[in-house]
Amino acid sequence: MTRSFSIETRDQGNVRVLELRGYLDAHTAPRFEAAVEEELRAGRAKLVVDCSELDYISSAGLGVFMTFIDEARSAGGDIKLAAIQPKVYQIFDVLGFPALFDIQPTVESAVSRFDAGEG
Amino acid sequence: MTRSFSIETRDQGNVRVLELRGYLDAHTAPRFEAAVEEELRAGRAKLVVDCSELDYISSAGLGVFMTFIDEARSAGGDIKLAAIQPKVYQIFDVLGFPALFDIQPTVESAVSRFDAGEG
Amino acid sequence: MASYERTFCLQVPSSTENLALIREFVSAIGEQAGFGETETVQLALAVDEACTNVIEHAYQNEATHEVTVRVTVDEEEITFEVIDKGRGFDPTAEPVLPVEELIRQRRSGGLGLRLIRSIMDDVQYRIVPGQMNELRMVKKRRPAGGVNPAPGAPR
Amino acid sequence: MASYERTFCLQVPSSTENLALIREFVSAIGEQAGFGETETVQLALAVDEACTNVIEHAYQNEATHEVTVRVTVDEEEITFEVIDKGRGFDPTAEPVLPVEELIRQRRSGGLGLRLIRSIMDDVQYRIVPGQMNELRMVKKRRPAGGVNPAPGAPR
Numbered sequence: 445m446t447r448s449f450s451i452e453t454r455d456q457g458n459v460r461v462l463e464l465r466g467y468l469d470a471h472t473a474p475r476f477e478a479a480v481e482e483e484l485r486a487g488r489a490k491l492v493v494d495c496s497e498l499d500y501i502s503s504a505g506l507g508v509f510m511t512f513i514d515e516a517r518s519a520g521g522d523i524k525l526a527a528i529q530p531k532v533y534q535i536f537d538v539l540g541f542p543a544l545f546d547i548q549p550t551v552e553s554a555v556s557r558f559d560a561g562e563g
Numbered sequence: 564m565t566r567s568f569s570i571e572t573r574d575q576g577n578v579r580v581l582e583l584r585g586y587l588d589a590h591t592a593p594r595f596e597a598a599v600e601e602e603l604r605a606g607r608a609k610l611v612v613d614c615s616e617l618d619y620i621s622s623a624g625l626g627v628f629m630t631f632i633d634e635a636r637s638a639g640g641d642i643k644l645a646a647i648q649p650k651v652y653q654i655f656d657v658l659g660f661p662a663l664f665d666i667q668p669t670v671e672s673a674v675s676r677f678d679a680g681e682g
Numbered sequence: 683m684a685s686y687e688r689t690f691c692l693q694v695p696s697s698t699e700n701l702a703l704i705r706e707f708v709s710a711i712g713e714q715a716g717f718g719e720t721e722t723v724q725l726a727l728a729v730d731e732a733c734t735n736v737i738e739h740a741y742q743n744e745a746t747h748e749v750t751v752r753v754t755v756d757e758e759e760i761t762f763e764v765i766d767k768g769r770g771f772d773p774t775a776e777p778v779l780p781v782e783e784l785i786r787q788r789r790s791g792g793l794g795l796r797l798i799r800s801i802m803d804d805v806q807y808r809i810v811p812g813q814m815n816e817l818r819m820v821k822k823r824r825p826a827g828g829v830n831p832a833p834g835a836p837r
Numbered sequence: 838m839a840s841y842e843r844t845f846c847l848q849v850p851s852s853t854e855n856l857a858l859i860r861e862f863v864s865a866i867g868e869q870a871g872f873g874e875t876e877t878v879q880l881a882l883a884v885d886e887a888c889t890n891v892i893e894h895a896y897q898n899e900a901t902h903e904v905t906v907r908v909t910v911d912e913e914e915i916t917f918e919v920i921d922k923g924r925g926f927d928p929t930a931e932p933v934l935p936v937e938e939l940i941r942q943r944r945s946g947g948l949g950l951r952l953i954r955s956i957m958d959d960v961q962y963r964i965v966p967g968q969m970n971e972l973r974m975v976k977k978r979r980p981a982g983g984v985n986p987a988p989g990a991p992r
């Protein structure tokens with residue numbers, strides 16, 4: 445179904461991984477926003493968003509990244525994106541996100557960029 | 564997608580197995596009708612329809628079974644149904660098909676009922 | 683439950699190609715209205731049958747016309763109106779033959795209206811001469827237990 | 838290709854809950870009209886953005902109104918009309934800030950119209966006072982090769 449959306453959270457070392465599944469639109473984005481906000485409020489600013497199971501994103505979902513990226517970076521962290529499917533990547537691409545966000549091919553490479561102190 | 568429909572045909576001993584995939588409605592039923600007709604014209608009357616991958620059937624699909632069942636039986640064969648998913652079985656059930664057709668839980672049991680000479 | 687009524691409308695060309703879209707439309711609304719998976723499949727089937735009839739009979743397979751499906755959801759029930767501007771008919775004049783008899787006659791049809799009647803709680807057909815034909819189908823919400831309230835039970 | 842024009846219409850309550858249904862509607866038509874998967878996703882995205890704007894801005898998140906999407910397909914192009922009866926606006930007055938600037942201002946919005954304009958070949962907005970507002974978006978079919986014909990090339 446093109447209606448479902450869910451978020452699963454896990455730790456990988458000192459990095460927090462948020463795995464998005466399904467369809468992220470204006471209806472489901474508030475849940476993603478709340479999840480990111482919760483991490484930042486709890487002092488966890490090193491975030492990797494695993495997009496391997498994300499099937500769709502509209503500007504409401506993209507807006508969540510835009511709202512919090514500066515805050516995460518100011519807190520010494522980052523919001524990195526990982527494993528974006530090609531059909532979803534094209535949407536990020538249209539808006540020039542690849543120049544502004546750290547987008548990695550896999551969750552592992554995204555996590556290791558934090559370990560390397562690059563975040 | 565709820566739009567696709569396909570048929571794959573294979574032999575299992577002297578029984579012909581037609582595997583239906585996807586959505587069988589008034590748009591796709593003519594393809595199923597042509598496939599069954601082709602088998603009967605070629606003298607193959609022992610047919611098992613594998614419904615394990617069938618997601619939907621409407622009366623147009625049910626009508627194909629009704630059109631050819633007598634012809635298959637007169638030719639010493641049968642059209643047996645196998646491995647119907649519960650959500651599809653309920654549709655057959657509404658119309659009383661279980662009393663009129665030989666519906667088996669698996670393709671193997673349907674095939675073996677031909678071997679046992681029962682149809 | 684808060685008092686509410688929601689309406690949805692879909693209009694598509696009269697081609698069987700669009701039956702899948704019609705089913706997705708009905709399924710999305712059925713799901714949103716809180717019907718379970720089994721009931722949602724049945725609602726989509728009934729509307730599919732009604733639209734197939736419009737395409738094949740009212741429009742005799744001419745794809746240049748339009749089929750309209752209006753859906754109204756409220757606390758009590760879900761109502762579907764399938765509307766066409768083609769040839770009308772008299773559903774009460776259609777014989778309801780047993781499936782055995784249909785098979786004996788090698789007929790592939792005659793099941794659509796029967797499916798619709800067994801799925802829906804109320805089915806009405808009306809012709810508005812010179813304007814449209816409308817098949818109106820109502821399905822009541824079942825209380826959580828899943829069974830119909832006894833006739834005459836207080837509501 | 839035979840000369841033809843097909844129209845489709847979907848009307849749903851003004852709730853973001855219905856965006857998924859709107860995308861399915863657009864995807865089914867895009868696929869049927871012969872657009873590839875990538876283009877079909879983009880068409881669904883543009884219409885999603887337009888409907889999201891209607892729900893959030895024209896109707897200010899009141900779910901009691903209606904959003905209408907009309908689609909016309911012909912040999913040349915696919916046209917979407919997103920219609921509301923809410924508050925109109927002047928798209929030319931909306932500033933188009935760079936994404937960097939939006940981020941600096943911690944703004945989550947301002948991307949919808951940009952996405953629509955970059956996906957569609959033509960975008961027009963009009964207010965019919967007292968009646969409706971309409972966002973009209975056109976996407977041309979690409980010739981089999983996938984690129985635009987050179988300007989001035991014979992068609």
Ligand SMILES: Nc1ncnc2c1ncn2[C@@H]1O[C@H](COP(=O)(O)OP(=O)(O)O)[C@@H](O)[C@H]1O
Pocket residue numbers: 622731735736739740769770771776790791792793794795796
């Ligand atoms: N919407 C309709 N417009 C005109 N005639 C119809 C319509 N629906 C049904 N009919 C008539 O009623 C008959 C029975 O319909 P149905 O039970 O759906 O079976 P089928 O369509 O398979 O014949 C049809 O054969 C047709 O003659």
Ligand SMILES: Nc1ncnc2c1ncn2[C@@H]1O[C@H](COP(=O)(O)OP(=O)(O)O)[C@@H](O)[C@H]1O
Pocket residue numbers: 503886890891894895924925926931945946947948949950951
């Ligand atoms: N259909 C509409 N009705 C009224 N106002 C609109 C509509 N669409 C857009 N707007 C206005 O234009 C602005 C920019 O829209 P958009 O680029 O989609 O970004 P966002 O909706 O995220 O703010 C909106 O903030 C709103 O003020």
